[in-house]
Amino acid sequence: MSRHGAVAAPSAEPGHRGERSPGTARVGMIWAQTSGGIIGNEGSMPWHLPEDMAHFKNTTWGHPVIMGRRTWDSIPARFRPFGGRTNIVLTSDAATAAEATSVGAAVVHSPQEGLETAAGAEGADEIWICGGGQVYEAYEPYADTAMVTVINIDAEGDTRAPRLPESWKLVLSEPAEGWLTAANGTEYRHELWERS
Template identity: 50%
Template sequence: MSEQPTGRVGLIWIQTLNGVIGAHGDMPWHLPEDLKFFRETTMGHPVIMGRVTWDSIPEQFRPFSGRTSIVVTRDHELAESLNAPTVHGVTSVEEAFGVAQASPGAEEIWVIGGGNIYAQTIDQADVAKITIIRDEQITGDTYAPELDENWKLVRTTPEAERDSDAGWLQSRTGLRYRIERWEKSC
């Protein structure tokens, strides 16, 4: 494990009630409101992602504008080829944090997936922004990381008890969702 970055490290993801975050290399839903939330949260800060997540982003949207994208891969050739002012390929999670630390907006570093990379970075994170889709039917093959007892739910948008039936937003797509902010207490 690398040294703790000096900036705040956040994880951001969207999941179903069952914890599904992906299927077949993509996300099995479209929630434009969450894309907006993602953009607002990460704008101006470095974002770290796994190679599978990078591959899932349509070419016209990558690298993201206004953010340094850091792509983790074990493929050294690919890492070397991802080398532009706003995108860097790296071959380890430790290197990813090092590059993020040296990037604009490093007071906040956002890990944006996928499941593999969340699992390897959750120990270094102190905040998680999680969009929950109120659905138990959507199936997938990639899951959100477990938040252990050190993590506390500090806010939901809209405000509601976690298991309450109330307090869900309605997407223009028809999906019901809400956004949770979790913080690690130690």
């Protein structure tokens, strides 16, 4: 998908969305979920879908990404921070803060501080919120787009995708009908949601 949609200025307070000016950052959320809305289980994702990992990399490359401490913890050490992107970790945990900082990630203590830090990073014309469940909930009021991969599986999980209020509309689906099929046979599709 080439279209990332429009998002709020990072310094805006919730409720001031849509008041955009040229040059302001766009804030999007990006996640993958089962058809039933599960995004995680016991600290990881209950599927293996390399195509979606590539989609995540392509979408967020060159832009700051904001994630919660549990999501940071879920990334194998050799893969974090994500390359080619400023990684911003929300945490109050001193040990995580020290470890994340030591490998080049930025540490913040509130969603607002995350947006401010992201706004000063390279590629800040787009800011991507990349999980997990708590962090999507925290940033939903600031975001106007959600890039959602729906995976056609039924899996148990302990973490759900955020509930998007009715003001959010599906604006694009790839494919428009049915599913893409991954090399391992898993069916999935990409959806772009925007706040109307």
